[in-house]
Amino acid sequence: MMTDPAHVHSIADQPTAAAPPVVDVRDLRVHFKVHRGLLGSQLVKAVDGVSFAIAAGETLGLAGESGSGKSTVARTLVRINRPTEGSILLSGAETARLSGQDLRAYRRRMQMVYQDPYDSLDPKMTIKDAIGEGLTVRGVPRARRKSEVEELLARVNLPVALAGRYPGQLSGGQRQRVSIARALAVSPEVIVCDEAVAALDVSIRAQVLNLLKDIQADARVSYLFISHDLSTLRFMADRIAIMYVGRLVEYGTSEQVFSEPAHPYTQALMAAVPDIASLGGPRPAPLPGEPPNPASPPAGCAFHPRCPLAVELCRTVAPPLVRKATGQLAACHVVPDAPEVA
Amino acid sequence: MDLVADVITVEHLTVAFPAREGTGEVVRDVSLAIGAGERVGLVGESGSGKSLTARAIMRLIPQPGRVTNGAVLFDGAELGAKSAPTKWRGTKIAMITQDPLSSLNPLVKIGTQITEMLRYHRRLGRAEARGKAEELLRSVGIPDPRRTMTRYPAVLSGGMRQRVALAIAISCEPRLLIADEPTTALDVTVQAQVLTLLERMTAEHGSAVLLISHDLGVVGNFCDRLLVMYAGRIVESGPTATVIGAPAHPYTRALLSSIPSLRGDLPDRLASIPGSPPHGGGQGGGCAFAPRCPLAREVCRQTDPALLNISDLRTVPGDSHQAACHALGDENWNQAA
Numbered sequence: 001m002m003t004d005p006a007h008v009h010s011i012a013d014q015p016t017a018a019a020p021p022v023v024d025v026r027d028l029r030v031h032f033k034v035h036r037g038l039l040g041s042q043l044v045k046a047v048d049g050v051s052f053a054i055a056a057g058e059t060l061g062l063a064g065e066s067g068s069g070k071s072t073v074a075r076t077l078v079r080i081n082r083p084t085e086g087s088i089l090l091s092g093a094e095t096a097r098l099s100g101q102d103l104r105a106y107r108r109r110m111q112m113v114y115q116d117p118y119d120s121l122d123p124k125m126t127i128k129d130a131i132g133e134g135l136t137v138r139g140v141p142r143a144r145r146k147s148e149v150e151e152l153l154a155r156v157n158l159p160v161a162l163a164g165r166y167p168g169q170l171s172g173g174q175r176q177r178v179s180i181a182r183a184l185a186v187s188p189e190v191i192v193c194d195e196a197v198a199a200l201d202v203s204i205r206a207q208v209l210n211l212l213k214d215i216q217a218d219a220r221v222s223y224l225f226i227s228h229d230l231s232t233l234r235f236m237a238d239r240i241a242i243m244y245v246g247r248l249v250e251y252g253t254s255e256q257v258f259s260e261p262a263h264p265y266t267q268a269l270m271a272a273v274p275d276i277a278s279l280g281g282p283r284p285a286p287l288p289g290e291p292p293n294p295a296s297p298p299a300g301c302a303f304h305p306r307c308p309l310a311v312e313l314c315r316t317v318a319p320p321l322v323r324k325a326t327g328q329l330a331a332c333h334v335v336p337d338a339p340e341v342a
Numbered sequence: 343m344d345l346v347a348d349v350i351t352v353e354h355l356t357v358a359f360p361a362r363e364g365t366g367e368v369v370r371d372v373s374l375a376i377g378a379g380e381r382v383g384l385v386g387e388s389g390s391g392k393s394l395t396a397r398a399i400m401r402l403i404p405q406p407g408r409v410t411n412g413a414v415l416f417d418g419a420e421l422g423a424k425s426a427p428t429k430w431r432g433t434k435i436a437m438i439t440q441d442p443l444s445s446l447n448p449l450v451k452i453g454t455q456i457t458e459m460l461r462y463h464r465r466l467g468r469a470e471a472r473g474k475a476e477e478l479l480r481s482v483g484i485p486d487p488r489r490t491m492t493r494y495p496a497v498l499s500g501g502m503r504q505r506v507a508l509a510i511a512i513s514c515e516p517r518l519l520i521a522d523e524p525t526t527a528l529d530v531t532v533q534a535q536v537l538t539l540l541e542r543m544t545a546e547h548g549s550a551v552l553l554i555s556h557d558l559g560v561v562g563n564f565c566d567r568l569l570v571m572y573a574g575r576i577v578e579s580g581p582t583a584t585v586i587g588a589p590a591h592p593y594t595r596a597l598l599s600s601i602p603s604l605r606g607d608l609p610d611r612l613a614s615i616p617g618s619p620p621h622g623g624g625q626g627g628g629c630a631f632a633p634r635c636p637l638a639r640e641v642c643r644q645t646d647p648a649l650l651n652i653s654d655l656r657t658v659p660g661d662s663h664q665a666a667c668h669a670l671g672d673e674n675w676n677q678a679a
Contacts, residue, residue: 065529066500171618172388201387202556203634206600206614213611228530235602235612258604270604272534274559276586277605283563286534290501 020092021053022189022222023077028086030069030076034295044295046072048246049086051321054190054239057220061237061254063230063269065291068243070226074194077224078112079103091189108137111183115195117175121167127153127178128163134185152181155218156211173204177211184215192224197232209236230273234258242266245294245302248321252328262330264309301333309334348375348418349517349550350399350435355412357394357403368407369394370574376518381544381551383561383582386571387619392554395571396520399552400437401427417517433463436516440523442507446495452479452506453491459513478509482539501532508536508543515547522554537564558601562586570594573620573630576649580663590652590665593631629668637669637676 030047047069054060064070075081077088079098088096095106114120121130128149135145150160156177167175176196183191193212197205209232215221225236233240233254240257242250242265250263261267268287289306292298298305304314313333321331323338357369369391376382386392397403399414401421414421416434439445446455456478457471466474472491479487482505495503504524511519521540525533541564544551555561561568561582568585570578570593578591589595599613617634629635632642649666669675 065531173618201619202558203387203597203600203615204618206612207616209602210611210614230530231602231604234604234608268531272530273604274533274537274557274563275604276559276562276598276601277603279562279583279586283534283538286538287531288535290499290532291529 020089021055022091023052023054023224024087024089024092025053025073025077026051026087026089028073028076028088029084030072030081031084042295045246045297046294047076050241050243050246050248051086052239052241052248052251054222054224056189056222057216058239059216059223059225059237061233061240062224062226062243063228063233063240064243065228065269067245067291067294069246069294070243071194073243074112074192074224074226077190077192078110079107108186109188110190110192111186111188112192112194113176113179113183113196116199117172117179118167120179121175121182123167126164126166127170130167130178131182131185134182138186148185152185155184155215156181157207171204172200173208176200176208180208180211180215184219184221187219188221190222190224192226194226195228196225198227198229205232212236230258230270231275242269245292245297247302247318247331248329249303249332250328250330251321252326252330256326256328260326262324262326262328262335263303263332264307264334265303266330268306268308301331347377349378349380349416350552351375351415351418352395352399353413353415355395355398355414356410357391357398357407358410359407367410368574369398372412372571372574372576374569374576374579376550376552378517378550379545379548380567381541381553381565383565383568384552384554384571385556385558385561385568387556389573389619390571391574392571393522396437396522396552396554399520400431400435432459432516433514434516435518435520436511436514437520437522438504438507438511438524440526441500442503443495445507446503446510448495450494451491452493452495452498456491456506456510456513459510463514474513475509478513479506482506482509482543483535484509500528501536504528504536505539508540512543512547512549516549518550518552519544520552520554523556524553525560526555526557533560540564558586558597570597575630575646575666576664577631577667578663578665579649580652584663590663590670591631591667592635592637592669594665596634596636629666637667639668639675641668 028047028050032044032046033041034044035041050073052060062070062073072081076083083096087094090109098106131149131152132145135148140148149163153160153163158174158177197208200208216223227233237254240252240254241248244265250257250266261270271284272286287306292302300316301314301319304310311334319331319333321329324330325336325338352372352374355369355372356367358367360366372395384392384395398409403409453475456475460466460471460474475491476487479490484490484502484505525536528536553561553564565582568582569576572593578585578594585594589598596615600615602612615634620630628643629646632638647666647668649664650670652663652665652670
């Protein structure tokens with residue numbers, strides 16, 4: 001299905017600052033060929049026409065259930081996966097087809113922090129070497145490396161004494177701080193955080209979230225912050241994108257999406273969060289069913305089999321992502337559109 | 343205490359692992375009681391001892407750990423070394439875990455795993471067991487039970503697997519169901535389904551529930567009563583609304599204010615607890631939370647505070663609100679620091 005170019009354009013326009021957005025993703029598609037033995041192969045459209053933009057010093061929160069494609073978006077942004085179609089503009093320059101030397105330079109500007117730092121840090125490398133690698137890439141002279149490592153450790157609130165330790169000797173929270181320091185070592189413009197606090201203890205999460213905010217205020221770095229936890233996104237993000245089976249179903253400012261969620265899926269996601277603030281109140285009936293297999297999504301609107309509002313049209317025609325009366329973009333036939341502006 | 347009404351009573355339970363330093367006590371002096379049909383939440387961070395408390399009840403403490411003190415009473419009688427666990431495990435006390443893929447046998451079809459329970463424990467015939475299994479699977483919301491019974495655990499989604507685990511757990515109508523992080527691996531919408539199901543199924547059978555989670559929102563929305571664990575000890579317990587609405591222990595207070603919410607004012611920064619939780623239980627001596635506590639004073643570093651009743655002593659024990667903190671009841675605590 002084609003995305004109307006007008007909508008792609010309207011998304012790119014969103015950050016109101018005069019400067020172009022740091023990241024401008026337009027109609028991104030990432031398709032995988034999955035081999036199924038004798039049955040031949042099947043095309044999985046993990047990401048299928050996603051557009052968003054992130055301004056300097058801003059955070060875009062991306063949420064969705066497993067199989068929604070949110071991690072594929074993250075991995076494509078840092079080019080672990082190759083985009084099948086669409087464009088990824090970094091500070092206005094096309095990067096989707098980069099390779100070789102140019103791709104390496106690009107990766108320096110776009111860093112990623114993973115869910116489990118135990119997997120992403122080399123267990124046989126000391127903390128100072130892990131962070132130092134980034135400094136080498138940036139071309140920091142050997143003589144200044146030690147002081148820069150110490151500076152980075154201080155920036156993520158870790159004692160300098162940890163520099164000689166190995167990842168296995170640190171706690172989960174400390175390891176995640178090391179991954180952040182490591183990402184910062186190359187002075188990136190964008191950091192993609194894929195469930196960066198999900199594996200941390202509750203009492204450590206707040207520390208790391210505060211730290212990420214401090215770093216952003218300091219360095220004006222932009223975040224693509226991916227989380228299944230909507231309350232964390234409300235705290236972190238300026239803008240919110242909600243994904244369902246490879247597409248955005250809602251996209252707007254944090255304020256718009258959290259105060260008046262437009263898409264029935266967003267509403268259901270929010271209702272399902274066991275929030276301590278809504279304790280004792282009546283619990284809404286849970287959304288039925290499970291997210292569909294991205295290899296064989298339902299026809300029409302992928303959400304229609306679980307949707308309480310679904311009408312006949314939803315079964316056959318995928319709704320476009322358009323501006324709704326509440327101000328944000330949403331892809332739903334039933335929710336009223338914003339009145340046409342002359 | 344009225345023991346007869348309680349399905350399970352844990353008294354002064356201590357579990358220890360051999361340790362190079364410290365006592366190695368990962369569960370320390372834990373006492374709790376759960377009445378018939380009651381839902382109790384045990385909440386704590388990793389390493390707080392919440393899962394080991396559950397495993398001690400099930401007598402599934404991994405080697406080389408062992409219960410060094412305390413007793414577990416079931417219906418008022420001790421589940422001592424003399425009663426073989428197979429006499430009650432699965433039938434009177436059942437358990438579901440975070441990932442049913444590890445508790446279900448990957449090489450055995452779903453149907454066989456359920457009918458096995460019914461035939462072995464409830465002595466049903468083959469055909470009868472199949473019928474009952476189908477009924478159970480349907481009651482936990484599995485759309486095509488007959489087909490699902492012919493499949494293997496690995497082909498089911500996480501939510502479906504947890505439903506199967508729940509069906510097996512309740513197949514013998516246990517008096518107590520222990521659910522250890524049952525929804526942690528699930529999507530939030532599926533989590534809501536499983537919790538609603540857990541609530542309905544246990545209410546139908548009158549089973550008591552011990553729900554273990556790191557997520558205060560999950561236990562807060564599901565349980566009648568909460569127990570908060572830190573470094574192997576229960577530091578606060580009481581009715582859910584009291585513990586969340588008027589937390590008494592500084593740890594509970596700090597934990598609650600460090601969680602972002604979907605509603606209410608949006609803070610610029612989250613209140614955070616400095617440091618990280620100790621692993622391997624308390625190091626002996628004072629209150630385990632003292633190194634991270636904003637209220638800590640010398641006495642906290644010297645002696646471990648006892649778990650004391652906060653509410654009026656005349657209230658019934660089941661509803662009492664307790665916390666272990668030296669600062670409790672001392673109105674001049676902050677000034678005198």
